[in-house]
Amino acid sequence: MIDAPRSPGAVSAPLELGPTLGPPRALYLHFPFCAHRCHYCDFSVARAATPPIGAWLSAIETEAGWWADLARWATPIPLDTLFIGGGTPSLLGEDGMVELRRRLEPWFAITNRTEWTVEANPASFGRGLAARWREVGVNRLSLGVQALDDRVLEWLGRLHDRTAALAALDAARDEGFRRISVDLMFGLPDTVERDLDGELDQLEALDLSHVSLYGLTVEPRTPLAKWIELGRIDAPSARRYAREYRDVARRLTPLGLEHYEVSNFARPGHQCAHNWFYWNRSPYLGLGPSAHGFLPPYRTWNVFRWDRYERALRAGERPVEGWERLDGDDEALERIWLGLRTHRGLAADDGPTAVHAARLERWGREGWVERCGDRWIATTEGWLRMDSMVAELTGAR
Numbered sequence: 001m002i003d004a005p006r007s008p009g010a011v012s013a014p015l016e017l018g019p020t021l022g023p024p025r026a027l028y029l030h031f032p033f034c035a036h037r038c039h040y041c042d043f044s045v046a047r048a049a050t051p052p053i054g055a056w057l058s059a060i061e062t063e064a065g066w067w068a069d070l071a072r073w074a075t076p077i078p079l080d081t082l083f084i085g086g087g088t089p090s091l092l093g094e095d096g097m098v099e100l101r102r103r104l105e106p107w108f109a110i111t112n113r114t115e116w117t118v119e120a121n122p123a124s125f126g127r128g129l130a131a132r133w134r135e136v137g138v139n140r141l142s143l144g145v146q147a148l149d150d151r152v153l154e155w156l157g158r159l160h161d162r163t164a165a166l167a168a169l170d171a172a173r174d175e176g177f178r179r180i181s182v183d184l185m186f187g188l189p190d191t192v193e194r195d196l197d198g199e200l201d202q203l204e205a206l207d208l209s210h211v212s213l214y215g216l217t218v219e220p221r222t223p224l225a226k227w228i229e230l231g232r233i234d235a236p237s238a239r240r241y242a243r244e245y246r247d248v249a250r251r252l253t254p255l256g257l258e259h260y261e262v263s264n265f266a267r268p269g270h271q272c273a274h275n276w277f278y279w280n281r282s283p284y285l286g287l288g289p290s291a292h293g294f295l296p297p298y299r300t301w302n303v304f305r306w307d308r309y310e311r312a313l314r315a316g317e318r319p320v321e322g323w324e325r326l327d328g329d330d331e332a333l334e335r336i337w338l339g340l341r342t343h344r345g346l347a348a349d350d351g352p353t354a355v356h357a358a359r360l361e362r363w364g365r366e367g368w369v370e371r372c373g374d375r376w377i378a379t380t381e382g383w384l385r386m387d388s389m390v391a392e393l394t395g396a397r
């Protein structure tokens with residue numbers, strides 16, 4: 001899920017959708033539980049060795065019904081994609097996923113053409129779960145491998161080691177998953193002395209079809225931020241971040257993994273269809289704490305914390321924390337930064353105003369974007385600077 005920069009027009013008043021809005025064909029569900037909280041994580045996560053799965057299922061079911069009533073959609077809504085992220089959705093277990101499908105079915109039609117992705121952590125994923133999820137209809141996995149070196153995994157505070165990561169990958173393949181994405185972190189502090197090149201050698205041998213990159217960022221109010229402030233850990237260096245980002249791109253592309261978005265690489269036919277809904281600005285619905293949705297022209301976001309989200313639904317209240325209506329300059333700006341995130345780029349006549357066009361020309365001279373026919377496409381160097389480019393665009397309104 002991507003976090004769009006919020007415009008100054010963001011509000012928290014009750015949302016009233018127009019009666020003509022069509023239903024979204026992409027659904028994101030946030031499962032906000034982890035057995036342990038990683039020291040760098042600022043996601044909506046409640047620590048729970050045994051998550052309250054029944055309560056989460058009831059909340060999701062209630063929220064789905066609330067949206068369908070609000071927008072007056074005919075149900076069940078056919079889904080092109082369903083993505084369950086977290087948190088650690090592999091803690092849903094075998095029965096939890098079966099029950100989830102049953103609870104979703106009155107509201108959403110999941111067919112064998114629906115791309116159904118679930119995030120899984122190697123520490124809670126094995127053959128039994130893989131087999132059952134395949135039977136229920138899950139057809140794409142996003143495995144939180146993060147690293148292939150036990151020392152690095154230990155530094156990250158992950159609950160799995162390299163052996164468990166490889167076992168999870170084998171289990172998924174043996175049980176018939178053909179579409180598997182592996183998450184890989186980069187940009188750790190110099191003091192970790194990570195041999196990323198050695199890990200990329202190992203990754204190369206795994207014959208992967210999709211890799212998602214996550215650069216370590218120091219988020220405020222995390223233990224990592226505190227440790228850095230106290231001088232117990234060095235801050236990650238921008239130089240290492242840039243070097244490793246370039247190294248990964250240089251190593252994965254010759255393997256046939258196309259760098260198709262800032263943080264994503266895929267073989268032909270293996271791109272994540274769900275994420276294209278975000279990047280293309282197609283409508284999608286997000287359910288669960290902190291979930292974002294886009295129901296044009298509205299962007300919405302839910303209450304962040306699980307306990308508050310659940311309490312709101314139990315009290316018959318809407319769990320939407322805020323929303324904004326995107327049009328005019330805000331919409332043009334979003335078209336630009338979302339377009340530049342992907343390898344398809346941005347049509348020169350789709351969004352840029354004169355002031356934005358001047359910036360694109362300058363970034364072209366810097367080597368951050370390239371003009372290919374009638375499109376502007378970001379280079380690897382541009383993707384490295386995506387955050388500052390977005391900040392500059394936002395300031396240029």
Ligand code: SF4
Pocket residue numbers: 033034036037038041042043045086087088121
């Ligand atoms: S497993 Fe993922 S979601 Fe859970 S605490 Fe760690 S980084 Fe956050």
